[in-house]
Amino acid sequence: PVSLVDLRGRVVVLDLWATWCVSCWKTLQAAEALHAWARAEGLPVTVLPVNTLEQAGTEPERVARVVAFWRSQGLTLETALDEGDAAFRALGSPGLPSVVVLDPAGTVTAVHAGVLPDQERTLREAVRRALAPP
Numbered sequence: 561p562v563s564l565v566d567l568r569g570r571v572v573v574l575d576l577w578a579t580w581c582v583s584c585w586k587t588l589q590a591a592e593a594l595h596a597w598a599r600a601e602g603l604p605v606t607v608l609p610v611n612t613l614e615q616a617g618t619e620p621e622r623v624a625r626v627v628a629f630w631r632s633q634g635l636t637l638e639t640a641l642d643e644g645d646a647a648f649r650a651l652g653s654p655g656l657p658s659v660v661v662l663d664p665a666g667t668v669t670a671v672h673a674g675v676l677p678d679q680e681r682t683l684r685e686a687v688r689r690a691l692a693p694p
Contacts, residue, residue: 562608562640564666570604571690572662573683576648578613579629583675584657588635590679591659595637597684604664605687609635612642613656659683663690 564572575591577584591607598605616622622641630639642648651660654673661670661683670686672679 564662567606568666569664570606571664571687572666573605573607573687574647574651574660574662575607575609576612576642576651576654576656576658576660577609578611578615578656579625580615581613581656585633586675587657587659587679588633590683592635592637593680594683594687597680598687603687603691605691607637609637609639610642610647611639612645612648614641661686661690 573591573594575584575587577588588609591609595605595607598607611622611626614622614625616625626639626641640647648654651658651668651671654660654671657673657675659670659672660668661672663669669690672682672686676682
C-alpha cells in the first residue's frame with residue numbers, strides 16, 4: 561500500500577497508465593527518465609506510475625498482465641495498482657495518460673493529460689516549480 565501522507569515533504573509525480581493505453585507507453589518512458597534525473601540531482605522527488613482502468617478479469621490476472629508489460633518495456637520503477645480505480649476518480653478522472661504533480665505539502669500543482677511534445681522537459685519544469693518555495 562502507498563499513502564501520499566507517507567510521501568509528504570517530497571514532490572510526488574503520479575503517472576496514470578494502463579497496459580492497453582499505447583500513449584501511456586511513451587509517458588512511462590518519460591517517467592523513468594524523470595526518476596533518473598531527480599535521483600542524479602539528489603532531489604526529493606518520488607515518481608510513481610499508477611496502473612489504473614486496467615481491463616482484466618481478476619486481480620491475479622491484472623497483476624500478471626502488469627508484470628508482463630513492465631518487463632517487456634524494460635521499466636525499473638516500482639508501480640502501484642489503483643484498486644477499484646479509486647485514485648483515478650479521486651484525481652478527477654483526468655483520462656489516460658495523465659501525469660499529476662504534487663508539491664511537498666501534497667497540493668496538486670500540475671496535471672498534464674495526454675502525451676506532450678517534450679514530456680520529460682515539461683515534467684522537469686513542473687517538478688522545479690513544485691520544489692520552489694511559495
